[in-house]
Amino acid sequence: MTGSRDKSIRIWKLPDLTTSGFPLSPGKTQLVSTVKKAHAGSVLNVRFEMDADGNGGLMVTGSSDMTAGVWRVDLRDPVTVERVATLRGHTFGVLDVAIGKTRIATW
Numbered sequence: 001m002t003g004s005r006d007k008s009i010r011i012w013k014l015p016d017l018t019t020s021g022f023p024l025s026p027g028k029t030q031l032v033s034t035v036k037k038a039h040a041g042s043v044l045n046v047r048f049e050m051d052a053d054g055n056g057g058l059m060v061t062g063s064s065d066m067t068a069g070v071w072r073v074d075l076r077d078p079v080t081v082e083r084v085a086t087l088r089g090h091t092f093g094v095l096d097v098a099i100g101k102t103r104i105a106t107w
Helices: none
Strands: 009-013 030-033 043-050 058-064 068-074 079-086 096-097 103-105
Touching: 009 068, 030 079, 030 096, 043 079, 068 103
Parallel strands: none
Antiparallel strands: 009 030, 043 058, 058 068, 068 079, 096 103
16 A cells, blocks of 8 residues: 555555565556545655454555545455545644544654
8 A cells, every 4th residue: 555645545466476585476456446535735654554354454544734534445356446534633743643442642
């Protein structure tokens, strides 16, 4: 998952890796979903925590628009992304985020 200056979030499928960490098929990275206008400003950071079932999880994004977005991501085909909350209160851009077991930290 990547964030962009164009205010979007992109979700990528990476190639399968060998046990040594090298791609089995170089050049097979694939864009699977784009969330356009995810924020009103540049998306500065993205964190993702996979659910136990491995089919999706929680994504948190920080932006220069002074908000953090909380998203539910389903990685099954087709990939779906839904904003579930917007965290407000920063007086500057949200430079980083962290996901804990019961809390989300932004700074």
